[in-house]
Every structure is written in structure tokens, then in C-alpha cells.
Amino acid sequence: MKFDLLHTDINSKARAGVITTDHGVIETPIFMPVGTAGTVKGVHQRELKDDINPDIILGNTYHLYLRPKTEILEKAGGLHKFMNWDRNILTDSGGFQVYSLSGRRKIKEEGVKFKSHIDGSYHFFSPENVMEIQRTIGADIIMAFDECTPYPCDYRYAQRSMHMTHRWLDRCINHLEKVPTKYGYDQAFFPIVQGSTFKDLRAQSAEYIANAGAVGNAIGGLSVGEPAEEMYEMCEVVTNILPKDKPRYLMGVGTPINILENIALGIDMFDCVMPTRNARNGMLFTSEGFINIKNKKWADDYSPIDPMGNTWVDTDYSKAYLRHLFVADEYLGKQIATIHNLGFYMWLVREARRQIIAGTFYAWKEKMVKQMATRL
Ligand SMILES: Cc1ccc(CCc2c3nc[nH]c3cc3c(=O)[nH]c(N)nc23)cc1
Numbered sequence: 001m002k003f004d005l006l007h008t009d010i011n012s013k014a015r016a017g018v019i020t021t022d023h024g025v026i027e028t029p030i031f032m033p034v035g036t037a038g039t040v041k042g043v044h045q046r047e048l049k050d051d052i053n054p055d056i057i058l059g060n061t062y063h064l065y066l067r068p069k070t071e072i073l074e075k076a077g078g079l080h081k082f083m084n085w086d087r088n089i090l091t092d093s094g095g096f097q098v099y100s101l102s103g104r105r106k107i108k109e110e111g112v113k114f115k116s117h118i119d120g121s122y123h124f125f126s127p128e129n130v131m132e133i134q135r136t137i138g139a140d141i142i143m144a145f146d147e148c149t150p151y152p153c154d155y156r157y158a159q160r161s162m163h164m165t166h167r168w169l170d171r172c173i174n175h176l177e178k179v180p181t182k183y184g185y186d187q188a189f190f191p192i193v194q195g196s197t198f199k200d201l202r203a204q205s206a207e208y209i210a211n212a213g214a215v216g217n218a219i220g221g222l223s224v225g226e227p228a229e230e231m232y233e234m235c236e237v238v239t240n241i242l243p244k245d246k247p248r249y250l251m252g253v254g255t256p257i258n259i260l261e262n263i264a265l266g267i268d269m270f271d272c273v274m275p276t277r278n279a280r281n282g283m284l285f286t287s288e289g290f291i292n293i294k295n296k297k298w299a300d301d302y303s304p305i306d307p308m309g310n311t312w313v314d315t316d317y318s319k320a321y322l323r324h325l326f327v328a329d330e331y332l333g334k335q336i337a338t339i340h341n342l343g344f345y346m347w348l349v350r351e352a353r354r355q356i357i358a359g360t361f362y363a364w365k366e367k368m369v370k371q372m373a374t375r376l
Contacts, residue, residue, distance in 0.1 A: 001188035003247050013239060013266035013361035019216075019247055021140040022185035023080070023088045026055040026369035028247060028268040029352050031259065031345045032090060034276055037063040037372075038083045041276055042335045043342070051311045052342045054086035056140070058271050061133050062097035066116050066123075070136040072357050078138030078183045081277045083227045090271075091139035092251070093130050096220070107147060109164065131179060132280035138183050144172045146192040151224040154299045158196035164260045165194045173212065177302050190249060192220040197230045216247040216269075223252035223272070232261055239266035254347055256285055256372050258264050260365045263352050270349070275341035282326045285344045289374035292320070293337065298323045311343035311361070350356060 004088045013258040021025040033048070035057040040048055047354040048054065059079055064070075069080075077080035079089060092344050098105050098114045105114040113127030121176045128144040132140040149161040169191050181187050191209045195201030209217055219238050222231045234239075235250065242248055249269035250262050260269050274283065284291040286306045291298070293305075298319040305322055325333030355361040 001186060003067065003216070003245065004255060004314055005245060007357050008244075008266075009356050009361045010359065011125050012264040012365075013350070014246075014263050014356045014361050014365075015266060016356040017247065017268060019190065020090075021088055023086065023140050024055060026088055027144075027350075027353060028270075029259075029263045029349045029356075030055060030269050031054050031349045032058050032269065032271040033274050033342050033345075034081075034271055036060045036088075037067065037078060039060045040338070040342070041280070042338045042375065045083065048085075048338065049087075050340055052315075052346055054087070054346060055341075056090055057085065059091045059137060059139060060097060061091050061094035061130060062101065062125075063093070064137055065133050066118050070133055073138070074136050074182070078136070080138060080183075088141070089139040090141040090249075091143065092136050093132055093134065093143040093145045094125055094249075095130075098125060099148055101151070103143070107111065109167075111145075118337065127168045128175045131172050131175045135179050136188070137185065140185070141188045141190060141216065143193045144169050144189065146194060149194050149196045149221045149364045151196065151221070151226050154194055154200075155198055158194075158198055158201055160196045161196075162201055162205050165192065166205070167281075169209070169212060169250055188215045190216045190218045192212055192218040193238050193242070194221045196221055196236070196365070197226050197234060199233070202234050202237045203241060204236040210242055215247070216243050216249065218249040218251055219267070220251045223254050223258075228258060230259070231258065232265060235262055235265045235267060256345070257369050259345075259348060260352060260369055263349075264362070264365055267356050272345075274344045276338055279337035279341040281332070282323075283338060283341075284337060284376070285341050285372075287344075287368070287371065288374050289372055289376045293319065293323050293333075294322075296324050304342075305340055309340070309343070310347040311339050314343070 001021045005017045019030045034190040146165040147161050191212045193205045193209045196206040196273040250267040282293040301319040304315045355364045
């Protein structure tokens with residue numbers, strides 16, 4: 001994997017770049033749609049390509065390991081072939097999902113014992129076996145096995161959790177050297193910065209991760225309930241330490257405003273379940289603010305979903321029709337809203353990239369942040 005920095009904004013730390021892997025280029029800043037179990041819920045791969053056109057989507061080690069299981073993926077020749085997606089895929093390492101999904105889990109130095117949320121069976125993730133699972137899934141970018149430090153927590157806990165994540169990072173790196181890639185293309189490995197919301201721990205973790213010398217770096221432990229101001233403060237500290245010539249991935253972020261503010265702080269890659277999860281609840285993101293399509297006020301509004309729309313659904317269907325689909329619980333409603341929200345997020349980061357290259361990003365960002373804060 002290589003990263004070319006094309007342009008850095010003069011009024012902020014925003015950057016425009018290109019990541020190149022064996023499955024094509026990724027123009028940054030980029031938003032990565034969440035495709036947890038090998039599908040972006042409710043959207044065909046063909047629709048994804050034609051209408052949303054993401055350079056990369058996310059998969060999840062925890063979910064894919066439990067279902068369809070690694071042997072099924074291996075026989076298919078990896079996740080790309082299994083789901084018929086020939087562009088980039090990034091998989092998270094599963095640590096976060098174990099911490100957030102399976103209520104029953106025991107975190108020890110060796111690894112994490114957990115109960116499957118599907119059938120209650122017991123499983124064990126360690127830095128070593130999670131590296132093997134990600135080799136088998138075959139994503140182009142794979143994440144270190146870390147502990148996403150719960151929020152809030154006291155300093156002692158954050159410090160011990162951070163050091164364990166650093167020890168687990170060393171075990172991931174050592175093991176990866178012993179397990180060759182399985183399908184003939186390269187897999188990039190990203191370590192993850194922790195340290196909760198303590199500036200000194202964040203600086204310490206950023207130094208440790210920077211010293212690992214990986215081709216890309218991630219910031220974890222945020223977007224876990226902390227106030228946005230604290231998220232921005234931690235990103236400021238960490239992006240001042242992480243190398244400039246490597247992409248920076250801020251995990252699980254965020255709202256459109258979070259994304260613009262963090263692009264200004266030097267973040268290149270984002271993922272978030274909001275556009276897809278909120279879509280399924282009828283919450284639409286537009287450049288003028290939020291729309292809850294189930295609200296009665298849209299019942300006889302025959303205007304397009306979003307006149308400024310970025311995808312064909314925005315002008316093919318009216319607000320009244322989309323509201324009817326949600327009220328009637330028709331699953332076409334969820335599909336339309338998902339394509340709309342993902343189209344909005346892709347537009348937002350592409351427009352940010354255009355503004356950075358034009359040198360007008362900062363003023364545009366300030367205008368957009370004000371404009372999107374309204375609730376329609
Ligand atoms: C499919 C998929 C879904 C979700 C993710 C990111 C999930 C995610 C976080 N989401 C919000 N905050 C988060 C923090 C962390 C973190 O500290 N470490 C890891 N490994 N993942 C995180 C990756 C892939």
C-alpha cells in the first residue's frame with residue numbers, strides 16, 4: 001500500500017491524498033460505508049458501485065468469524081470473491097465488537113473470551129488468532145487487535161488498558177510476519193492509538209504507534225460517548241505526533257460535523273454506522289440539516305427527498321412517498337434512505353477534498369458546519 005499526499009490546506013491541517021492498494025485507489029478524505037457481515041445493509045453491490053461509488057467498504061472480523069465462518073470464506077477465495085466486491089475492503093479486528101456486542105466477555109492479557117451473540121457459544125480472540133482470521137478474510141487493510149478503552153474511565157484504567165493495547169500490538173506485528181497472505185494480494189496493517197481522553201496518555205500512545213512504522217495509523221477509543229470537544233482535543237494531540245506521510249483513520253466517526261472538524265485536524269479516513277443505521281430509522285442527512293421522514297409534516301410534501309440530491313433516489317422519489325413507505329414499514333423505504341444517506345456522506349467528503357485542493361476548505365467548512373446544525 002502507498003499514500004501520496006497531494007495537497008495540505010494552508011488554514012488548517014486538512015489534507016487531500018491518494019492511497020493505492022492491489023484493489024485500486026482510495027481518494028482521501030474518504031468515508032467508508034460499514035458492511036459489517038459482508039453487506040452494506042439493504043444495498044446491492046451493483047447499486048453501491050453505480051450510485052454511491054465508495055473506493056472502500058468495511059467488514060468485521062467478529063461477525064464474519066461467527067458467520068459465515070472463516071472456512072467458508074477461505075474456500076471462496078476470501079471476502080472479495082465471496083461478496084463479489086473487487087474494490088478495497090478494511091476489516092476491524094473484532095476487539096471493539098466483542099467489547100460492545102457480547103455482554104459476556106472476559107478480557108485478560110492472553111486475549112478475550114466471549115460468548116457469541118448468535119448462539120451463545122464460547123470463543124476466544126487473541127492478537128495472534130485475530131491476525132490469522134484477518135488473513136483468511138483477506139481485507140486490503142487490517143486492524144490491530146486492541147482494547148477500545150471504555151468511556152468514561154479513571155486514569156489508572158486508561159493507562160493499563162493502553163499499555164495492554166501496546167503489548168497486543170507487538171504480538172500482532174510478530175505474528176503477521178509468520179503468516180503469509182493467502183490470496184496473492186497485499187494486506188496493509190494499521191495499529192490503533194488509545195489513551196482515552198487523557199492528553200498525556202494520548203501523546204504516549206501516539207508516539208508508540210508512530211514508532212511501529214506501519215503504512216497507516218488509526219485512532220481508536222473515541223466516538224464512545226465522549227463530548228465532541230474532547231474528541232477534537234484528542235485528535236489534535238494525536239495528529240500532531242502521527243507521521244504526516246501516512247494515512248490517519250479515525251475509527252467510528254461520525255456525524256457530518258464531526259467529519260468536517262476532524263478533516264481540519266488532519267484525519268484522512270472515517271467510518272460510522274450513522275448513515276446506514278439512521279437511514280433504517282428514517283433519519284435523513286441533508287445539506288440543510290436533519291429530516292425525520294416519519295414526521296407528519298412530510299405527509300403531503302411532494303418535493304424531492306433532497307433537491308440538491310447526490311443520488312438518483314433524491315429526485316426519483318418525493319418526501320411524501322418515502323414517509324408513506326416508512327409508515328407502512330415497506331423495506332423499500334429503508335433501501336431508499338440508505339442510498340440517500342450514504343450518497344450524502346460520500347458527497348460531503350468528496351466536496352471537502354475538492355475544497356482542500358482549491359485552497360478554500362476552511363471557509364467552506366465553517367459555512368457547512370453552521371448550515372448542517374439545523375433540525376428541519
Ligand atoms: C464494520 C466496522 C464497524 C465499526 C468499526 C469501528 C469500530 C470502533 C469504533 N467505533 C466507534 N468508536 C470506535 C473505537 C474503536 C477502537 O478503539 N478500536 C477498534 N478496533 N474499533 C473501534 C470498524 C468496522
